Amino acid sequence: MAKMTMVQALNLALKQEMEKDDRVIVLGEDVGLDGGVFRVTEGLFQQFGETRVVDTPLAESGIVGMSIGMAVYGLRPVCEIQFSGFDYHNFHQIENHAARLRWRSQGRFSVPMVLRAPYGGGVRALEHHSESREVFWAHIPGIKMVIPSGPRNARALLVSAIRDPDPVIFYEPKALYRAFREEVPEAQEALPIGRSQVVREGKDLTLIAYGAMMRPALAAADELMEKHGISAELIDILTISPLDDTLFVQSVKKTGHAMIIHEAPRSFGPGAEVSARLVEKAFFYLEAPVARVAGFDIPIPYFSRENAYLPSVSRIVRGARELLSTSLN
Amino acid sequence: MAKMTMVQALNLALKQEMEKDDRVIVLGEDVGLDGGVFRVTEGLFQQFGETRVVDTPLAESGIVGMSIGMAVYGLRPVCEIQFSGFDYHNFHQIENHAARLRWRSQGRFSVPMVLRAPYGGGVRALEHHSESREVFWAHIPGIKMVIPSGPRNARALLVSAIRDPDPVIFYEPKALYRAFREEVPEAQEALPIGRSQVVREGKDLTLIAYGAMMRPALAAADELMEKHGISAELIDILTISPLDDTLFVQSVKKTGHAMIIHEAPRSFGPGAEVSARLVEKAFFYLEAPVARVAGFDIPIPYFSRENAYLPSVSRIVRGARELLSTSLN
């Protein structure tokens, strides 16, 4: 076992899948010699050559549309969109085709492709480099949407995404690319898509988060316990769509209190669906409203004000305490 | 007052705004001589000429990107995207620019454009011609998203959209284009964007809908009263974003029961936000879970199965009765 950053872990996943399976092709802008602007594809060009690690012209719709054709032929393209803020350029290719070709051809064809893109704030980047818009993808039937939260699950989920028979949008929390290291086993590991995880057990309150927000959520859980004696259960959604509501529903039946945390804008965000599911499936257990700690409904400001936009530990802690105080009993 | 279809009412709105204001320009595919494939721009080309009613090449991103430039210059472009299923082609232009230029330029520029597109099912059309994906737009900060439900409010809301200083996505329920007529006054009428309406008062249950779903909702309200003695209040959202939650929150505080109806896919759909708002703002008044009667999480099937996909009167009635039976008291 080696201690790895998320970038290294993702790189390992790509490397091992490419070694095992010559259907796996990496393509995108600057993924070749440059190894990707975040170095996730580092060394792959040297190991696998330009026929399997393909630098493309600067055209996102082109990258995704070509990936669809490759996947229909039977390859397993893993394309990189340099930043999620630019994947709206290929939105029509995913909605109109990647998500529908299996269905349109009634099972004759399928589109086993992965679209990787770094998402989210926290790296003092330029405009369009800090967005969090996973709902755009989560609302499209026929595709899957995955967001890891650490090196180990990032590697294991990317492996599953590559092997998945359906298109997977794989958003990587760029704030965590090098934020911390984890033990990542050399032996291949795959984590099933469509399953959330309980990361911390608790009894008073259920925190629901994913991606980069798992860290403030975890820190908040600690602070809630240490400073306020509140025991928070923390759930990592991991797959945004299809959304696994079993664990957070179960948890809220136990705690009676729920808070969903995301950097995406609040309105029509992922938290809305989590809240709606809780109301549908755990209504009579809820002792207080489902709280949303989320990005504001504005474009994420340039980095000098970014921290005031992103959900912070203190915002979560305060929200949790208010939540418990508004509860019926 | 003349009885008009929604197509005629929308046409009237365009005609009168264009007569009043030479900044208003209509552009899109086939909007000129052809009058638009649904004839919403009928006669405008003949009245205003090709400099104000502009047939464009076949390129949605081009249409919207050009509209943005026109709006920045001070014009009021009203562009038509032939079907909402094709407006993903211009998604990046709206998200990256239309929604941000006021903000990016810190108030120097603005983008007072309207994007009109027919949306929704019910007209036995080809693939991509029956989608309902308003959430994609509702989740974007910096723009507004409006959906009328009848000839009169369609006309009055389109007028407001054209005059609005910010970009407005205006989805027209194509199933209602010619479904029925309403009295539409010759004198100009504007309905404020950002306000929902109580369409029918009731006390047992609150039905929340918009666009084409208002008709089955209304029919269901009738049937609930006539056959089951259930008094349903019906609210027409009208503006999807910014979402006006005041009326449905108020209403549910009175009825204790809420159902949201939309043809968009259920998960991460508009109903999720409505449910989340109700939980945040009327939690302690809710006597039962917020019910969602919505499209399934699949692409809307070709028209032979379309009716089984779309929320029907009977589905709403049944859901409402179940809802009232699951309630606490």
Place this chain on the structure above:
Amino acid sequence: MPRNPIEIPDRVEYLSVLDENGRLDPALDPVIPPDLLLKLYRGMVLGRQFDQRLLSLQRQGRIGTFPPITGQEAAQLGAVSVLRPSDWMVPSFRETAAEIWRGRSLESIILADNGFNEGTRVDADLNNLPVAIPVGSQVLHAVGLAWAIQYRHKDDVVMAFFGDGATSQGDFHEGLNFAGVYQTPSVFVCQNNQWAISVPRSRQTRSKTLAQKALAYGMPGIQVDGNDILAVYLAAKEAVNRARAGGGPTLIECVTYRLLMHTTADDPRRYRTDDEVALWSHRDPLVRFEKYLTEKGLLNPEKVASTLEAVLSQIQAAVDGAEAQMKQLGYPLDMFDHVYAELPPHLADQKEALVRELSLPGEDNNHG
């Protein structure tokens, strides 16, 4: 070199083989074997007659909206007929004659026109993509397929179809540019039928020809008389051979005309003159080919009649077959099939809810 014109390596040519009276330019004769010539003729007649039948079905409300192809038979069949079964065909939505040539059943087309998802199923043995309605978007899929063929060291080629309007789309640009960069075995066939619904070719782009757009991608372009099936065949053959031999992609512009409405929902009289239609009717590709084949002694009134008869009974059989099939189809629950490889839990729940609903009295009639 202070100020000089730039030499552009790639060529853009115009090609025609049969004149408007069906007279052949011997120097350019693609020498197609008689049986293939007659097969092409039959394919054209079938395309033309199937349109007529679908039109009457549509008027009787027995099918929904569909896009006729009348006038474009030569531009479609001249192109696809040079493909091998193992090659790939990537259609837009107006290549009915070409799709049939490539093995798509008439029944499936009728099913699709009737709003049955089963109608766009693609048989396991056919290397065709289903129709792509978003204009221009399919061009990129064709490039991806061709890239994969190259990667697998196969010598198949991919032929993509699209219209004149499609050339305005970003995806057309990105697709041809990728094809140029990767030198994929691609043949891009533009059916320039002069109209994109109501927008004439002249308002679609200011470039004199669509073929010259190839120069932007470093590939050869050729404009052919699209109502001259021999010219289309010759240009397609050259392009396919070049692609197969590793010579890279080609853009072919077939100059043709949509003689009927855009779709049955369209009224062309709103935007074009009868004179224009009449003019192009005189260039009817089927009439021209008939003259040529008659000259050549391959066709005579009896043969024309028997071909028509055979085609009509084939169509009748297909209509009967499709209407029989449709009686068996349309069960609402099928709508959950093929969305994912495996039905995810939330869809299983939704399907279950629909099952319950359908089991209730009087529900089925509620769902057309």
Place this chain on the structure above:
Amino acid sequence: MPRNPIEIPDRVEYLSVLDENGRLDPALDPVIPPDLLLKLYRGMVLGRQFDQRLLSLQRQGRIGTFPPITGQEAAQLGAVSVLRPSDWMVPSFRETAAEIWRGRSLESIILADNGFNEGTRVDADLNNLPVAIPVGSQVLHAVGLAWAIQYRHKDDVVMAFFGDGATSQGDFHEGLNFAGVYQTPSVFVCQNNQWAISVPRSRQTRSKTLAQKALAYGMPGIQVDGNDILAVYLAAKEAVNRARAGGGPTLIECVTYRLLMHTTADDPRRYRTDDEVALWSHRDPLVRFEKYLTEKGLLNPEKVASTLEAVLSQIQAAVDGAEAQMKQLGYPLDMFDHVYAELPPHLADQKEALVRELSLPGEDNNHG
């Protein structure tokens, strides 16, 4: 005409005026008045020196990532310098020298590079759009502005900037096609600096030149030596005059080179050789222009030194000014400004919540 090459009406030319040693081709002299020549020289020096200063600020962590322009001064200034203030400039993100020429303050650039939204504010008297980071997307806005100018019967023109990589984007294609169809007063200036981050021009597209892509849109294209400010000026002048006179759009390809990194987050040594950089350093547009001006007697060592001095103190003043301003800026609540013309109720609530939060003890330090 059975088989013939197609005549393409529009021309594609190559243009250079100063050779690599700064020697002028008199036949092509754009005869620029001395004061303008010196203003251009100063603008180039300012662009070059500002880059240097930003680089050191960035290394000291006093600003964030930014894209240097060194090597592209001539390609930028030769082009914008032909515009009137009432004309419009639509930049991408690497036109710092051009933006400054057009009136953008150095302070605002430093603010933007420091993550302050105030930095992309556009002053009321400037007809410039703010930077557009999504590659190629701004081309369409430029066409919309030009369309509106035409609609208002004004004789202003719109100059849009973009890179070689941008020519692969669908929006570039759609934009130039619209401009061709509507014959808008547009000048499209491609800064072909040979690289799109790590992707070389040769892998971006197979077309021999980028200028020839103009032929796809029925407009003239011209490729100029982008390190020759007189050639860029001449080509831009011709294009702007044509556009102003109603003669329609032009595509100008400036062949230049990005001498430094893509942005400060980039390491060019990963993908290009020092030799290549050295080769292009010998074609430095500033050195060449200096030689020419010295030859011409407009420049001498003293003038060079005094220009540098003036430029450096201007930069110093801007840095001081910006750092003073930034002390006053960054109050979190400002992030709600300018999202809508009027703050909608839900945002008022969200802002209110932030107000409450900020009023709590120890919250401000929580928000950098």
